[in-house]
Amino acid sequence: MSQYIVLTRVSxxxxxxxxxxxxxxxxxxxxxxxxxxxxxxxxNLAVMGPYDYLDIFEAPDNDTAMRVSAIIRSVGNASTELWPATDWSNFRDQVLK
Known part of the structure; x- marks a missing residue:
């Protein structure tokens, strides 16, 4: 599964x-x-700055991750920013190929 980060700012x-x-x-x-x-x-992390929360989750695909972000926005009257992410070791291995 792919890893995603969603930053949330609650209204x-x-x-x-x-x-x-x-x-x-x-x-x-x-x-x-x-x-x-x-x-x-x-x-799930509370953060100080322009966002209130940073959540890390795994989803099978981008569509599912976007659905999670949409749920957070609709339930929480919030704005979100969604990022795909990879472990550092995977990134490093890709760069060194």
Whole structure:
């Protein structure tokens, strides 16, 4: 499976209370599990900067990864940026061929 990174910026209107974060997380997790069952989450990070979260996941193809990004945007009233990624060792091996 291919690896992807999605950066998310949640709209200030999307979270009215801290508890809303838990509801948002559950909604995204449930929809991704239902609509993209082949996706495997690797890591979820809160970040400081122009984005709120950085998630790393594996998906079988670009279409599935784009679906995950669309789910996050629609549930979280958020903007996302989606990047394909590869492990450093794989990149290094390709460069040294």
């Amino acid at each position: 200030p209107d999307a979270l009215q209370t801290p508890e809303g974060l838990l509801d948002l997380e559950k909604q995204v997790k449930d929809r991704v599990s239902k609509e993209c069952p082949d996706v495997r989450w690797k890591n």
